[in-house]
Amino acid sequence: MSSDSQETETETQTGTESGAGATVELADGVEHQVAMVMDLNKCIGCQTCTVACKTLWTEGGGREYMYWNNVETKPGRGYPRDWEEKGGGFESAEQANQEDVHGEREVGELPSAEDWGRPWEFNHEDVMYDGSDESLRPQGPEPEWGPNWDEDQGAGEFPNSYYFYLPRICNHCTHPSCAEACPRKALYKREEDGIVLVDQERCRGYRYCVEGCPYNKVHFNVLSKKSEKCIFCYPRKEAEGPDDEVRPPACATECPPQLRLVGFLDDEDGPIYKLVEEWEVALRLHPEFHTEPNVYYVPPFAPPQHDDEGETVGVERIPRTYLEELFGEQVHEALDTIERERERVERGGESELMELLTTTDMAEQYRLEAFE
Amino acid sequence: MTDDGPSTRTVLLALAVVTVAAVAPTLVAARPANEIPVEEDPPDAEALAEPAGDAWGRVPAADVALASAESSVPNAEDTSVEAVTVRAAQTDGSLFVRLSWDDATADAFTPGAENRTPDVTTFWDAAAIQLPANTSAHPGIAMGSDRTMVNVWYWSAPNTSQELLAGGPGTTTPVGDPAVQTSASYEDGTWHVVFERTLQVDDAGENRTTIEGERDVDVALAVWNGSNAERSGQKAVSEWQYFPLGPGAEGPPYATILWIVAGLAIAVVIVATVLGVQRT
Ligand code: SF4
Ligand code: SF4
Numbered sequence: 001m002s003s004d005s006q007e008t009e010t011e012t013q014t015g016t017e018s019g020a021g022a023t024v025e026l027a028d029g030v031e032h033q034v035a036m037v038m039d040l041n042k043c044i045g046c047q048t049c050t051v052a053c054k055t056l057w058t059e060g061g062g063r064e065y066m067y068w069n070n071v072e073t074k075p076g077r078g079y080p081r082d083w084e085e086k087g088g089g090f091e092s093a094e095q096a097n098q099e100d101v102h103g104e105r106e107v108g109e110l111p112s113a114e115d116w117g118r119p120w121e122f123n124h125e126d127v128m129y130d131g132s133d134e135s136l137r138p139q140g141p142e143p144e145w146g147p148n149w150d151e152d153q154g155a156g157e158f159p160n161s162y163y164f165y166l167p168r169i170c171n172h173c174t175h176p177s178c179a180e181a182c183p184r185k186a187l188y189k190r191e192e193d194g195i196v197l198v199d200q201e202r203c204r205g206y207r208y209c210v211e212g213c214p215y216n217k218v219h220f221n222v223l224s225k226k227s228e229k230c231i232f233c234y235p236r237k238e239a240e241g242p243d244d245e246v247r248p249p250a251c252a253t254e255c256p257p258q259l260r261l262v263g264f265l266d267d268e269d270g271p272i273y274k275l276v277e278e279w280e281v282a283l284r285l286h287p288e289f290h291t292e293p294n295v296y297y298v299p300p301f302a303p304p305q306h307d308d309e310g311e312t313v314g315v316e317r318i319p320r321t322y323l324e325e326l327f328g329e330q331v332h333e334a335l336d337t338i339e340r341e342r343e344r345v346e347r348g349g350e351s352e353l354m355e356l357l358t359t360t361d362m363a364e365q366y367r368l369e370a371f372e
Numbered sequence: 373m374t375d376d377g378p379s380t381r382t383v384l385l386a387l388a389v390v391t392v393a394a395v396a397p398t399l400v401a402a403r404p405a406n407e408i409p410v411e412e413d414p415p416d417a418e419a420l421a422e423p424a425g426d427a428w429g430r431v432p433a434a435d436v437a438l439a440s441a442e443s444s445v446p447n448a449e450d451t452s453v454e455a456v457t458v459r460a461a462q463t464d465g466s467l468f469v470r471l472s473w474d475d476a477t478a479d480a481f482t483p484g485a486e487n488r489t490p491d492v493t494t495f496w497d498a499a500a501i502q503l504p505a506n507t508s509a510h511p512g513i514a515m516g517s518d519r520t521m522v523n524v525w526y527w528s529a530p531n532t533s534q535e536l537l538a539g540g541p542g543t544t545t546p547v548g549d550p551a552v553q554t555s556a557s558y559e560d561g562t563w564h565v566v567f568e569r570t571l572q573v574d575d576a577g578e579n580r581t582t583i584e585g586e587r588d589v590d591v592a593l594a595v596w597n598g599s600n601a602e603r604s605g606q607k608a609v610s611e612w613q614y615f616p617l618g619p620g621a622e623g624p625p626y627a628t629i630l631w632i633v634a635g636l637a638i639a640v641v642i643v644a645t646v647l648g649v650q651r652t
Binding site for chain 2: 065107110111112113116183184185204205206207208210219220222
C-alpha cells in the first residue's frame, strides 16, 4: 500500500531527558500539531463533555450511536466494548524486525453495532405528556450493552475497590493508522494543525479506517455510507461562530472541573509542551499502538488501600501494573514526579508542575492562538 | 478411368472430410474465448431494463471466470464469486449489459426496513463494469492509470448506481450527470443486474467510453459479495474481455474463419482438378 502522504519520520519521545527542552517532531508536512492534555485526577465522570459533543455534532442523520467524545470507567470494557482488544495501529519496530520507529500496520477488527451500543428510543412522549404510568425506559428489545454500561464497576474488592474515568476523543495522531489504512487516502492530516479529517467526497464507506484505528475513534454512518470522526471542533478553532471568537473544542470548554488543556504540542511556551516534553507527566494512552497520539493524560492517583478496620495501609489502590498497561512504562516516573512535586508544595515549596496542573488561568489553559 | 481411380477418389474424399472436420468446430464455436457477443435489436427490446425479464432469454450468454483482484487491501485474496454470466444487447439508443451471478445471501439495505437500526458491519453486494475511457487505449486491468483512464459503471445493492472515472486503484471519482442506469433483482440465490448506457454521450472519449460501433470495446467485470466483507480491492474480477462492436457485424474473427474455409475449399478443388486432368 502506498501511503506517502501519511508517512512520518517522527520519533517517539523517549522521555529520558526531562527538562532538556527537546524539540518536538511533528508529522511530515504538518506545521503545528494541536494537542490536548487531560488530567484524569479531576474527572468526575459527569459526561458533560460527551453531551456537549453530541449536541454539536452527532445528534442525528445516522450518527445516533456515535460518541466522538466518550467517557468510560477504567478498568472496564470501554466504548466500543473491548476496543483495546480489537487490534489496529502498528507493530513495534522490534516485532517487525525493523530499525524504524514502528513496524507494519496491523489490521484490526470491525466493532459490531452491539459493541458500540444501539441508540435507544425512550418513551418520553408517553411518560411526560400522555400521562402513562410506565417507567421511563428504552423501547424495543431489552438492551444488553451500551456505552458506559459498566459505569463505576471498576475492579478490586471492598474496601479496596477502585476505578477512574477515562474521557476519550480521537487522538489526532502524529502517525494515524486510520489514514494509512484507507486505500483512497480519504483521511488526511491538515497541514496547518495536524487535525485528522475524513474527506467526505473521497470516502466510499470501506471502513478500513474504522478497523485500522486501534482507539476505535472512527465511526461509520450507515445512512450516508461514509466514515465520520472527531474533528477537534475545527470550526470553533477557526472562529466560525457568530461572534468570531476562537474557541477550544466544546468537550474542553464545557467540562465543569476544566480538566483539559488545549493548544499545540510545539508551542514551547504552553503548558502542554511543558507537561508532555519537559515534565513528562502527561502520557499517551496505549503507546504500544504506535500511532503517536496527541491527546495526553496525567495518570490518576487514588487514596491508598485500607485494611478491614479502615486504617490506611501503604499500598496503592490503583495497581501500577494496570496503569502501566494503559500508559506504558513511563507511568512510574510520571507518578513519582507528581508525588515528589506535590510533597514539595506541601512542605511550603514552589513547583512549576503543580502550578501547571492547578492553573485556573484560561489564557494558559487554552492556547489555540499561540501561532497567530 | 484407371485402376487407381477409386483410390484417388478416396484420397480426395478423405481430404474433404478432414477439411470439414477441421473447420466445422471452429465455425460452431466461432466466438473467441474473450468475446462477449452483443445482440442487436433483440425482440422485446423495451423489456431489457427488467433484470429477470424474458427478453434476456433470447440474448446469447458468455460465462466469464472471476478471480481475486491483486490489491493491497486486507484479505484481498478472499473472494467468493467465481463466475459471472454476461449478456449484452444493443438497441438504437442504448447498450444493455446484464450480469448474473450466484450469491447465497442478498446483502442489500432493503427499502422498507429503514427503521431497523442499520448495521455498521454490513457491506453491500455490488458489481461493476470497467471499460477504457478511450477505446483505443489498453489500460491495465487494475483500474487503469492516470494516462489510461477507465470508465466504471458501478452498482451496489439494492439499487444505487454510479458512473466513475478511475486512473489506478483508489482513484475512482464519480462522473457528474450519469449516463448509466441500473436495475437489479435477486431470485433463488442469483443476482441479475442490468446496466444501461445511452449510446450518445456528450464527453465520449474523455471521461466516457465511446460506444458508437467504430471499434470493439474492451470490458472487464467485478463482483463483490457483501456478506464476505468484500469491498474496495477485495473483489472478484475478470480478465479483459471485449464487445465486438467494431465495423462489420460479424467482426474480424468471423471473416478470418470464412477466408480460411474458402481458401481450403479452393485448394481442394485445385488438387482435384489437377489430379483429374493428369489422369485423362
Ligand atoms: S485516534 Fe484513531 S482515528 Fe484518531 S488519528 Fe489516531 S488512528 Fe486516526
Ligand atoms: S466534562 Fe470533564 S469531568 Fe465531566 S466527564 Fe467530561 S472530562 Fe470528565
